[in-house]
Amino acid sequence: MRATRALIHLNTFRDNIRLVRNRVGPGPKICAPVKADAYGHGAVPMAKAALEAGAAYLAVATVGEGTELRKAGIDAPILLLSAPIPEELPELVSSKLTPLVWDREFIQALSEAAGETALTVHLKLDTGMGRVGCRPEEAGEIAAYIAGFKNLSLGGILTHLAVSDSEEADHSRYTKEQLARLRDGVERVKKAGVDPGLVHAANTGGVAFHEDSFFDMVRPGILLYGYAPDGAEKTLPVKPVMELITQIVYIKQVKKGETVSYGRIWTADKDTTVATIPIGYGDGLPRRLSGGALQVRINGAWYPQVGRICMDQCMIDLGSESAVKRWDKVTLMGADALNAAEIAAKLGTISYEITCGINKRVPRVYVESTTAP
Numbered sequence: 001m002r003a004t005r006a007l008i009h010l011n012t013f014r015d016n017i018r019l020v021r022n023r024v025g026p027g028p029k030i031c032a033p034v035k036a037d038a039y040g041h042g043a044v045p046m047a048k049a050a051l052e053a054g055a056a057y058l059a060v061a062t063v064g065e066g067t068e069l070r071k072a073g074i075d076a077p078i079l080l081l082s083a084p085i086p087e088e089l090p091e092l093v094s095s096k097l098t099p100l101v102w103d104r105e106f107i108q109a110l111s112e113a114a115g116e117t118a119l120t121v122h123l124k125l126d127t128g129m130g131r132v133g134c135r136p137e138e139a140g141e142i143a144a145y146i147a148g149f150k151n152l153s154l155g156g157i158l159t160h161l162a163v164s165d166s167e168e169a170d171h172s173r174y175t176k177e178q179l180a181r182l183r184d185g186v187e188r189v190k191k192a193g194v195d196p197g198l199v200h201a202a203n204t205g206g207v208a209f210h211e212d213s214f215f216d217m218v219r220p221g222i223l224l225y226g227y228a229p230d231g232a233e234k235t236l237p238v239k240p241v242m243e244l245i246t247q248i249v250y251i252k253q254v255k256k257g258e259t260v261s262y263g264r265i266w267t268a269d270k271d272t273t274v275a276t277i278p279i280g281y282g283d284g285l286p287r288r289l290s291g292g293a294l295q296v297r298i299n300g301a302w303y304p305q306v307g308r309i310c311m312d313q314c315m316i317d318l319g320s321e322s323a324v325k326r327w328d329k330v331t332l333m334g335a336d337a338l339n340a341a342e343i344a345a346k347l348g349t350i351s352y353e354i355t356c357g358i359n360k361r362v363p364r365v366y367v368e369s370t371t372a373p
C-alpha cells in the first residue's frame, strides 16, 4: 500500500456517536448520514460501525449509495435524502430505500415503480431551507394522497434546518420558526387521519443547539465524523475520525536562493533541508493551500509546506538542523495535526468539503486508536 493513507479511527467514531446519544437522551433514534461515501470516510465500514454503536437508520443521497450498502448486507432502513430521476426508481425499489417525498407527481411514479413491493416513504416539508419539500400547509393533503396508495406507507415526516449550526440570535429565531412550521405540518397530517410516524429535523446544528429539534430521530452528519459547530466544542467534545498521513520519500539540501516547485513561488531564504511527500491535489489535497497555509506534523513538531502543491507530490521545509529522516511519518490532517475545520477555514470553506474531497486514490485504513498505523 502507498504511504499516503486516510486512517479512519473507528473507536473515535463510536465515541462520537455515544456523545450524541448522551446529548439527545435515550428517546430519539439516531440516523447516521453516510452520503458522499460517509463524508469521505467510506460508506460501508462507517454504516456498519454506526449501526453497531446504536444508530437505527442510515441516510444516503443517491440510489447508488443505497444499493452499495444493501450489497454489503446492511438491512437497516436507509433514507434517500436527495431526489432521484424516474430511471432510478426500479433500483430504489429493489434496494428497498426509504425515499423522501413531497409532491403528487413523484409519489404516483414511485407507486407505479413499486408494483407489488411495499415501500415506506417519509414526507419532506420545506419549512425554510428552500431546497425541496412541500409547504407545511400542504402536509395533510399530501399525507392523505400517500395513504391512498396500497403499496406506500408513511413512516415519517421531516424537515431540514438551514442555520441551526449558528448561535446568532437571528439564526436561532429562524430555526425556532422552522421547528414551529414542522409541528404545524405534523398536526395537519394527524388531522387528515394519517399517522405521521417518526418526526425528525435535527442535523448537527440541531443536535448541538436546539433541544426542541430532537423529536423522534436525529440526523447529525459531520458531528459523527468529529466536527462540532463553533460554540459546541465543550458540550460535544467529538474528535476527528479521519487522519491523513503519508511518509517522506526524499530529502535534499536546498541552498539559499534556490526555488522549489512549479511557478517558483518559494525561494529558500537560507540553506535548508527540504522533504518531498507523495501527496498532492490528485489525492484531494487542495492546491490552494500551496505556499504556507498548510503546516504538517512530523515526530511531534510542526513544519511548513512550501512551494506549489503538485498533482502527486509536495514539499516540506524541514529547516537547517532537522533530525527528520527519509521514510518518517508525516501527518497532514487529524487530531494531532491541523483538523479539517482548520484547513477549511484557511480556504474559506467547511470541514465537510475537505474530508469529502480526499479522493479514491487515498486508501482508507480502518483502525482502532490503539493500533499502530
Ligand SMILES: *Cc1c(COP(=O)(O)O)cnc(C)c1O
Pocket: 033, 081, 160, 202, 203, 204, 205, 219, 220, 221, 222, 223
Ligand atoms: C446532510 C444532511 C444531514 C446531515 O447534515 P450535517 O450538517 O452533516 O449534520 C441531515 N439531514 C439532511 C436532509 C441532510 O441532507
